[in-house]
Amino acid sequence: MATAQTRTLSRVMMAPAVIVLLIWMIVPLVMTLWFSFQNYSLINPMMTGFAGWGNYLYVIGDPSFTQSLVNTLILVCGVLVITIVGGTLLALLLDQPIWGQGILRIIVISPFFVMPPVAALIWKNGFMHPGYGMLGHLWKAFGLQPVDWFNQYPLFSVIVIVAWQWLPFATLILLTALQSLSEEQREAAEMDGANAINRFYYIIMPHMARSITIVILIQTIFLLGIFAEIRVTTGGGPGYASTNIAFLVFRTGILSNDIGAGSAGGVVAVIIANVVAIFLMRAVGKNLDA
Amino acid sequence: MARTVPTSTRIGFTALAWIIALLLFSPILWVLLTAFKTEAEAIAASPTFLPQNFTLENFAAVQDRSDYFKHAFNSIIVSVGSTLLGLAIGIPAAWAMAFAPTKRTKDVLMWMLSTKMMPAVGVLIPIYLIFRDLRLLDTVHGLTLIMTLINLPIIIWMLYTYFKEIPVDILEAARMDGAELWNEIVHVLVPMAVPGIASTLLLNVILAWNEAFWTITLTSGRAGTLTAFISSFSSPQGLFLAKLSAASLLAIAPILLMGWFSQKQLVRGLTFGAVK
Amino acid sequence: MGSISLQHVKKSFGEVQIIPDISLDIKDGEFVVFVGPSGCGKSTLLRLIAGLEDTTSGQILLDGEDMTKAPPARRGLAMVFQSYALYPHMSVRDNIAFPLKMAKAPKALIDQKVEYAARTLNLSSYLDRRPRALSGGQRQRVAIGRAIVREPKAFLFDEPLSNLDAALRVNMRLEITELHQQLKTTMIYVTHDQVEAMTMADRIVVLNAGNVEQFGSPLDLYKKPANRFVAGFIGSPKMNFIDGPEAAKHNAHSIGVRPEHFKLATTATSGTWKGKVGVAEQLGSDTFLHVHVEGLGLMTIRTDGDQTFNHGDDVYLTPDPTRIYRFDASGVAI
Ligand SMILES: Nc1ncnc2c1ncn2[C@@H]1O[C@H](COP(=O)(O)OP(=O)(O)OP(=O)(O)O)[C@@H](O)[C@H]1O
Ligand SMILES: [Mg+2]
Numbered sequence: 001m002a003t004a005q006t007r008t009l010s011r012v013m014m015a016p017a018v019i020v021l022l023i024w025m026i027v028p029l030v031m032t033l034w035f036s037f038q039n040y041s042l043i044n045p046m047m048t049g050f051a052g053w054g055n056y057l058y059v060i061g062d063p064s065f066t067q068s069l070v071n072t073l074i075l076v077c078g079v080l081v082i083t084i085v086g087g088t089l090l091a092l093l094l095d096q097p098i099w100g101q102g103i104l105r106i107i108v109i110s111p112f113f114v115m116p117p118v119a120a121l122i123w124k125n126g127f128m129h130p131g132y133g134m135l136g137h138l139w140k141a142f143g144l145q146p147v148d149w150f151n152q153y154p155l156f157s158v159i160v161i162v163a164w165q166w167l168p169f170a171t172l173i174l175l176t177a178l179q180s181l182s183e184e185q186r187e188a189a190e191m192d193g194a195n196a197i198n199r200f201y202y203i204i205m206p207h208m209a210r211s212i213t214i215v216i217l218i219q220t221i222f223l224l225g226i227f228a229e230i231r232v233t234t235g236g237g238p239g240y241a242s243t244n245i246a247f248l249v250f251r252t253g254i255l256s257n258d259i260g261a262g263s264a265g266g267v268v269a270v271i272i273a274n275v276v277a278i279f280l281m282r283a284v285g286k287n288l289d290a
Numbered sequence: 291m292a293r294t295v296p297t298s299t300r301i302g303f304t305a306l307a308w309i310i311a312l313l314l315f316s317p318i319l320w321v322l323l324t325a326f327k328t329e330a331e332a333i334a335a336s337p338t339f340l341p342q343n344f345t346l347e348n349f350a351a352v353q354d355r356s357d358y359f360k361h362a363f364n365s366i367i368v369s370v371g372s373t374l375l376g377l378a379i380g381i382p383a384a385w386a387m388a389f390a391p392t393k394r395t396k397d398v399l400m401w402m403l404s405t406k407m408m409p410a411v412g413v414l415i416p417i418y419l420i421f422r423d424l425r426l427l428d429t430v431h432g433l434t435l436i437m438t439l440i441n442l443p444i445i446i447w448m449l450y451t452y453f454k455e456i457p458v459d460i461l462e463a464a465r466m467d468g469a470e471l472w473n474e475i476v477h478v479l480v481p482m483a484v485p486g487i488a489s490t491l492l493l494n495v496i497l498a499w500n501e502a503f504w505t506i507t508l509t510s511g512r513a514g515t516l517t518a519f520i521s522s523f524s525s526p527q528g529l530f531l532a533k534l535s536a537a538s539l540l541a542i543a544p545i546l547l548m549g550w551f552s553q554k555q556l557v558r559g560l561t562f563g564a565v566k
Numbered sequence: 567m568g569s570i571s572l573q574h575v576k577k578s579f580g581e582v583q584i585i586p587d588i589s590l591d592i593k594d595g596e597f598v599v600f601v602g603p604s605g606c607g608k609s610t611l612l613r614l615i616a617g618l619e620d621t622t623s624g625q626i627l628l629d630g631e632d633m634t635k636a637p638p639a640r641r642g643l644a645m646v647f648q649s650y651a652l653y654p655h656m657s658v659r660d661n662i663a664f665p666l667k668m669a670k671a672p673k674a675l676i677d678q679k680v681e682y683a684a685r686t687l688n689l690s691s692y693l694d695r696r697p698r699a700l701s702g703g704q705r706q707r708v709a710i711g712r713a714i715v716r717e718p719k720a721f722l723f724d725e726p727l728s729n730l731d732a733a734l735r736v737n738m739r740l741e742i743t744e745l746h747q748q749l750k751t752t753m754i755y756v757t758h759d760q761v762e763a764m765t766m767a768d769r770i771v772v773l774n775a776g777n778v779e780q781f782g783s784p785l786d787l788y789k790k791p792a793n794r795f796v797a798g799f800i801g802s803p804k805m806n807f808i809d810g811p812e813a814a815k816h817n818a819h820s821i822g823v824r825p826e827h828f829k830l831a832t833t834a835t836s837g838t839w840k841g842k843v844g845v846a847e848q849l850g851s852d853t854f855l856h857v858h859v860e861g862l863g864l865m866t867i868r869t870d871g872d873q874t875f876n877h878g879d880d881v882y883l884t885p886d887p888t889r890i891y892r893f894d895a896s897g898v899a900i
Contacts, residue, residue: 098304107312126321
């Protein structure tokens, strides 16, 4: 298909989307780049002028940067591992002939509908609070000392909250993929004498590869920018123990009012995201063609 | 499903599935129950399951302290408005990609998606300054614009995967029948893609409703959405447990109900063409 | 009016040339069939005429007017697709009415034309159904109905019957021919089924690798094939070809004899070819014998259905001397 005319039309049709996204991407990015080379602080208006690489050296040289970078990776990978392994197992379970499958699906998907600040508040006050949180009560019931989660295991606690929000997403996509595996394919595999484990490795996993790729892609997009959960619970602390890159930039730029350094951090964040993006897009692009 | 399993196995699986599902659901259940307890009961040393003194006063207090209905109204305007605007821009673009693809179509799609990966913090400062200069700070339309931009790539991608399932023959038949592009899209493509468009709409309303970064940083009193509303409860903790629950429940209830009722549509949409 | 003229039409997809150079004149009211092996460019040619694809170069004239650059909607042609391409979300009535709605016809006229088309095509009792609730044959009729209400300059059919079963195919073949008699509108019909081509066409275009091998009436093609390709393609079962010394006897590089142009005997006579019967396909009315002829290879022979042959029987074949086709080294008929 496609005559010269439809090609022209298709360019016109794509133009609004392409133009707004281009503007959305380029204008702020250029401004961020510009600020990142300036001395620009809202607290100290005397500090102006070209900063050279100063802001970058300041941001990257700070130990908090390395820690935030590591935290970002742990956060993204931790949540991905939990949701994909957990999601696969849960999907396999929900795919069994069980009673109340319809209601179960509704119950399982529910956390996905909960907005991040609410999710964080529930976990923080209702569950992980050492004084009156449910986990505290549970620990006491077993005669244990309640854990002060956000002080003792800040990053782990954030991972738990985020994983709770994204587990339903992974589970339901993987479940849908499982259910699209035709009964015939399974039966054929059974006829060929494959046992449950072989069936999982040779039939089910390859079939799900595409869905898992999509889950990784979508989740990574959102996980790189995790913000509200940290702000509401630990505020990035104690120290920088639960600060990721996104939150570090927020801390530097907005909380400390150092626009120059914040922007430099922003540029670094964009670069990191792009490295991840290129890497992921390659993988997904290949998988989508199939 | 023609699989037969022994009843005992079935009972086992069912029990396991329900236990896990209820554990996952327990935070929401906690909010639901605590919202109707008194503050004293909520933080009692030995916790109760059902509210002993069923009360609605938490909701009244929440509405008093920070106008729920105004925030909910803003949330609706922003999430529905940005989704509709996104569909208006996204449907033509997805049509072009699905039915008049070029060698670069896939790259364009991937590029669009990569703009979603751009960390919001990286561009927060300039956006804040631009919004300040254009007087868009703390306005519903300013926020709607941002929300449209951040969800547009997802909208286009979802629509693209749906459109690709529609046989191009049918659109060509419409062209032969004398339909100009506008009629082809309005009378043939869109009606055929209704299920896909519906799940795109649902998912994006949810994403916009739950978006917490831009809503918090770009709004305060006037245009605040429910995420801003709930954030105002996050600082004073401790004795506010029941009121916090009431506020949380109010913030998530609309989207939770919508999600439950449209679950089938939504899950189909969530798969992003990952499942054929 | 609906004359269609192609002038030096060329089409490439990227680097690949699908149609090297075609010129063709189709007269108003003609029923023309494009026939050829799979992948030879029939659909592409039809889509070029429809305006669904651009020509790489050359002109397409409709009623003498240059339409090469016109979009499909403005060419005034109607097309019936192999997949029917019905609008699944519309009732049969709305499907048929769609082109009229697009042309902004008044409501009363639309109703009248839809009723008429439905009566002509025996669809009156299905008008409120959705396409999904129709059988293949009924769907095809709806697709045709949608095409006729526009009163197009010409109809374009792309293998419209290939998704139907054999019996239905024969029926629909007759119905389309009947429709043509009635409407007297130009029709271009793409098929790879040479029976359809022979029975329906006023003239047939035989295509091979994007080239027109021959353009003529069915009997012309049968009796005077321009080359070996056409000779082999038209006629069923296929013509038998013989190379080498036997062809040289007729001053040709190769010769061809159709299965129906043999005299068959069980005893030797002069000038005959001796062979052994391989497979005998008995259709009742006819029998097709696959005979291994000494020195010449396997040949197909048509006989009447009354005689029976067994595997391994000796037979003697005499080709009808007036019906031997002769071809030169490049395959052109002499
Ligand atoms: N859009 C396209 N891009 C590239 N090549 C194409 C395209 N459309 C068709 N072709 C190629 O052009 C050639 C002719 O295709 P066409 O569909 O016209 O064949 P056809 O004669 O209709 O065959 P069939 O009888 O199988 O329908 C084929 O080799 C096909 O692969
Ligand atoms: Mg074809």
